[in-house]
Amino acid sequence: MGSYAPSKLINHNLEDKIINKIIKPTLTAINDMNQKYNGFLYAGLMIDSNGNVKVLEFNCRFGDPETQPIMMRLQTNLAELCIHATQDTLDKVKASWDDRTSLGVVMAAKGYPESYQMGDPITLPITSSDTKVFHAGTRLEGSQILSNGGRVLCATSVGKDIEDAQKKAYEPENLINKMVVCVNNLKERKMRFGTSEGMILAAGDDDIGIFILSPDQGAEPGMQVR
Numbered sequence: 001m002g003s004y005a006p007s008k009l010i011n012h013n014l015e016d017k018i019i020n021k022i023i024k025p026t027l028t029a030i031n032d033m034n035q036k037y038n039g040f041l042y043a044g045l046m047i048d049s050n051g052n053v054k055v056l057e058f059n060c061r062f063g064d065p066e067t068q069p070i071m072m073r074l075q076t077n078l079a080e081l082c083i084h085a086t087q088d089t090l091d092k093v094k095a096s097w098d099d100r101t102s103l104g105v106v107m108a109a110k111g112y113p114e115s116y117q118m119g120d121p122i123t124l125p126i127t128s129s130d131t132k133v134f135h136a137g138t139r140l141e142g143s144q145i146l147s148n149g150g151r152v153l154c155a156t157s158v159g160k161d162i163e164d165a166q167k168k169a170y171e172p173e174n175l176i177n178k179m180v181v182c183v184n185n186l187k188e189r190k191m192r193f194g195t196s197e198g199m200i201l202a203a204g205d206d207d208i209g210i211f212i213l214s215p216d217q218g219a220e221p222g223m224q225v226r
Contacts, residue, residue, distance in 0.1 A: 002154070002169075002211070004103040004162055005069040014051055018043075022055060038085050042066075068134045068156045069102035103165035104156035109137065111217050112150040120147040131157040131168050170212065179214050181225060 010018075022043060030037055042063045044056040071078070075096040084090045109116035122145040124133055134156060137149015159165035184198035201213045215223075 001065065001106040001108060001151075002104050003066045003069055004101065004165065005066075005073060006101065008162075009047060014047070014053070017051075018045065018053055022053065026058070038088070064136070064151065065104050065106050065154050068104040068154045071134075072102040072104075072132065072156050072158050073098040073100070098158060100158045100160060101162050101165050102156060102158045103162060103169055104134070104154045105166075105169045105211075106151055107153040107155065109147050109150050109152055116150050118146070118148050121145070122147060122152070124153075130159070131155065178212070179219065179221070181213050181215055183225075 022045070026041075026043075039060055040062055042059040042061060044059065044063070046054045046056050048054075075098055076093070081090070081093065081095060084093050109118065109120070111117055118137075122138065124145065132155075134154040136151045136153060137147060138152060139146050139148040155169045157165045157168035159168055181201040182198050183201065189196045202211055203213055204211050
């Protein structure tokens, strides 16, 4: 689970369609009802292969995990933008953005989205200016961070493109104790990094990047894939 920004699926024509046929009519309707609203309005949309846009939902909050990559690209102080919104002066300020691509990967609790366990200890990797870990379902017990929800963390990075951002979000130290599906009956092959003796299964393409596949609940290390 995760998200990235900006989306390669959105071009200028589709953006104009979303703004003119969904966002502006919604704001006009709110105004016509004499409803004063200051806050976040998150539009959850579905877009088919023909570019048709449908509204799935509206939320008066940030989207999760869509917001984390957006926050990594936002260079303007978020608190200042919120203050301007409450004072009806948001049109007086312009948000500044990082031109690079941002991608976030969610660490979910075992069993999520159904019955999931909590209280697992978490050791966080060292972050940098290009990589940050956003907390969601965590709690602090003494000096130990423990899982305390379904969506636990979101490791988010910025890079020159989706692939670069994804590599940073999946740094080797972030893969420690991660359950993966591995094919290990392959013939040894010399690679740029050394000798490859197996293959970790992943899914994706050049447009959205590569995502590591994790086994379902109940799988244990060493089990045979059938």
